Amino acid sequence: MSLSGVHGALSNLKLCQVDIGTGMDIVTDVAMDLAEAQDEGGMAGIKEIEAMVLECAKLDREINCFVDIVQQVTAEVSTQQPETMVDLSAKVRERFTVKIARLSDAELYNHHKVVAFKESIKNSSDQANQESAEATEESDEEIRVTQSQVNFICPLTQVEMLKPMKNKKCNHHYDEDAIMSLIKTKQKQKKKCRCPVVGCGNADVKQSDLIPDQVLRRRIQSQKRHSNPM
Template structure:
């Protein structure tokens, strides 16, 4: 197998990984609907979905490590003799097996989409519990105020967000790939990443501070549907 064929295979794998992540978002949406409906057996259903999203997180993590190892091994192979390509597959398999053996399933709970799943369910339950005939009108007003305060436009891309990430320190939102790319570029320059929102004093945005805001994502989608109807 040539290095070009390896690269094509990696791109196909990354395409599957994108589908896995989309599936995790769909799982979160369905779980939020269940939490808001408050129907009988909702906790059992959500627990089953949590098991599913953890399995997806495990597969997502393994693909990340596999792609990383392939990139390292192929980069090293380019500087060696063609015969090195013969052992390429075995080298990748050996290093991948060693890396996976060192991982803990407990770490899956720190996966960004798993954390977003749990945070979204908690928020949905809280909102459902707050809703009643007495406070429905007041709740609608609060939601309207909240939506007007949260800017749906990413401060980096200057377009409406699709997958908003919330900074737990300063509560600002950014488009997921945009903020992750900014953090990566700043770190490659040995610099801290400042929050791109004008006037924010957060001078060190870290990936660990970010969480996917599935509630805001649903609001953005809801607004799009309303705009299309009008």
């Protein structure tokens, strides 16, 4: 296989990761529905879904490891003679086996999708409790809805977020594509990425600080459905 063929295979693996991430979002939505129902059967179902999310996180991690190792090995052989390509598969297999053996399943709980899952379940349960206890007047409800809609707007794009990401440090939200683009731009400029929310003192937004906010995403989708009924 040529190096171009290897790079093509890696691109396909990365597309698989996108599908894995989408699947994790879908089962997270199901778990959030169960959390909002707040019954014993639902809690048992959440445990089963959490196990599925962890398995997906493990697969995603293994793909990341494999891609990293292939890129390292191909970078090494690209500067050597063509015959070194013969040993490419063996080198990748050996390094991958060693690296995977060093990984701990406990580390999976730090995977950003797993963190988002745990936080989403907690927030859904808390929100269900809050909504059941609230009895507000219509004028107060209108104010609350208006304030929520404002929170749906990305401070970077100034349009409604599609994939809201929450910053664990300052608790502000941004659309995933917009904030990742800004972080990459600042990295190329060798500068720190300041939180784009006006008045925020967070002067160093990092990718590791961001987690998907599934609760907010569902609220945005719910608001769209109510605004545009079939």
